[in-house]
Amino acid sequence: MFLIGNSIDYHKLVEKRNSTIKLGGVPIKVNYQIVAHSDGDLILHAIANAVLGAKSKEDIGTYFPDTKKSNKNINSIKILKKALSFLNKNEYINNIDLTIICDKIFLKNHIKKIKNNLINLLKCTRIAIKATRFEENKDLISCYCSLLINN
Numbered sequence: 001m002f003l004i005g006n007s008i009d010y011h012k013l014v015e016k017r018n019s020t021i022k023l024g025g026v027p028i029k030v031n032y033q034i035v036a037h038s039d040g041d042l043i044l045h046a047i048a049n050a051v052l053g054a055k056s057k058e059d060i061g062t063y064f065p066d067t068k069k070s071n072k073n074i075n076s077i078k079i080l081k082k083a084l085s086f087l088n089k090n091e092y093i094n095n096i097d098l099t100i101i102c103d104k105i106f107l108k109n110h111i112k113k114i115k116n117n118l119i120n121l122l123k124c125t126r127i128a129i130k131a132t133r134f135e136e137n138k139d140l141i142s143c144y145c146s147l148l149i150n151n
Contacts (some may be wrong), residue, residue: 008143014139102135
């Protein structure tokens with residue numbers, strides 16, 4: 001049997017010189033900051049929510065509410081690990097398809113590093129990462145995720 005998960009996460013970008021954001025657990029130096037309660041790693045958020053959806057669980061906001069001070073600036077790897085904890089010992093992520101949409105940050109030079117980090121975190125080698133632009137809303141960054149879990 002297979003379980004399918006889909007998710008989207010998006011955040012506002014604000015200008016901030018010499019800032020570092022995290023995408024897929026990889027620190028990237030940019031002149032923008034992702035507005036978020038956590039560390040703002042929308043790739044890990046989208047993957048975590050897709051896993052939770054595939055397992056018929058609630059979203060990450062249920063497990064890590066932004067009303068709790070302890071979740072302020074939380075490392076999104078912790079969020080991802082919580083989602084992965086719902087996988088049974090015989091279940092694994094078969095493949096992941098990600099699309100990142102952003103006008104202000106060019107990701108072409110970072111995709112390979114992000115992919116390699118996700119392979120290490122998820123023990124899944126079938127990962128596709130595509131990047132495109134909004135063309136209209138230049139103040140957002142988003143990530144769409146689809147994944148398949150073998151059961």
